[in-house]
Amino acid sequence: MISKFEKIIVMTDLHLRKQESLIIGLDPIKKFSNALDHALLIHPDAKRLIIIGDLTHQGLECEYHELRLILRKVKIPISLMLGNHDVRSSFVSVFPEIPLDKNGFVQSSFTFKNYLLLFLDTLKSSSDYKAKHEGVLCKKRLDWVKSKLDESKKKKVLIFMHHPPFKVGFKAMDKIRLSNDLEFLSLISKYSNIQHLFAGHVHRTISGKIKNFSFSMFKSTCHQMPMAINSNNTSLSTNEPSAYGILFLSKESIIVHTEDHEIARNSEGIFEDY
Numbered sequence: 001m002i003s004k005f006e007k008i009i010v011m012t013d014l015h016l017r018k019q020e021s022l023i024i025g026l027d028p029i030k031k032f033s034n035a036l037d038h039a040l041l042i043h044p045d046a047k048r049l050i051i052i053g054d055l056t057h058q059g060l061e062c063e064y065h066e067l068r069l070i071l072r073k074v075k076i077p078i079s080l081m082l083g084n085h086d087v088r089s090s091f092v093s094v095f096p097e098i099p100l101d102k103n104g105f106v107q108s109s110f111t112f113k114n115y116l117l118l119f120l121d122t123l124k125s126s127s128d129y130k131a132k133h134e135g136v137l138c139k140k141r142l143d144w145v146k147s148k149l150d151e152s153k154k155k156k157v158l159i160f161m162h163h164p165p166f167k168v169g170f171k172a173m174d175k176i177r178l179s180n181d182l183e184f185l186s187l188i189s190k191y192s193n194i195q196h197l198f199a200g201h202v203h204r205t206i207s208g209k210i211k212n213f214s215f216s217m218f219k220s221t222c223h224q225m226p227m228a229i230n231s232n233n234t235s236l237s238t239n240e241p242s243a244y245g246i247l248f249l250s251k252e253s254i255i256v257h258t259e260d261h262e263i264a265r266n267s268e269g270i271f272e273d274y
Helices: 028-042 061-073 088-094 129-133 139-151 181-188
Strands: 006-011 048-052 078-081 108-112 115-119 156-160 194-199 206-210 213-217 244-249 254-259
Touching: 006 028, 028 061, 028 244, 028 254, 048 194, 061 088, 078 115, 115 139, 139 181, 194 254
Parallel strands: 006 048, 048 078, 115 156, 156 194, 194 213
Antiparallel strands: 006 244, 108 115, 206 213, 244 254
């Protein structure tokens, strides 16, 4: 008998700014709030909300305060992660309750049924543009990953991280992926219980397989990366509809859905019967 599915909502790349500040004419606060309202309305049985980094656009405390204000409507547990547009110290100042590892990185784990969910901190602090926006998992962070995997060999493991640890075919974004991707993949390849990888960063719906690991990536709740795969510009953006992910987890399966919520509803935000 197939066991019951449990839902988890996944969002990424919010890029929140202070009130009335826009990105290519889009209001990231309004866009995220609309996505969240839709997810909470359509999926009231979801067990957790995971946001995979780039919570803000500039890492300012006022931007994190906007996030905290919006998240007051969420009554289920929330896991917040950092991306290249975040600033760790500003985030921790506004969200002091968020768990950190012993070295102060925003890394944590969560046991859900027969799964272990790992939330990694791939933020690399630097003043150099490329170095700032590419990701990294330093030795301390990799040691934390190893310790969690060693402790949980009987669990099915899902790994969440902002930067993908592989190339996805976008010339510009591949340059600012996880910088030590091979080191990370070499580490996790030693564990046969890792079921799936999840990432953001590229602002596209992408799925595939790297080595023995299947992966899913999701669109931003704000602006998207156009399919200009040969461009060297990492800031190219387009006003395509935003989306979020829904995970259906059971003992036997991991199902990953993408909800293009701005397409899925009409102007009144309701469904129609054909």
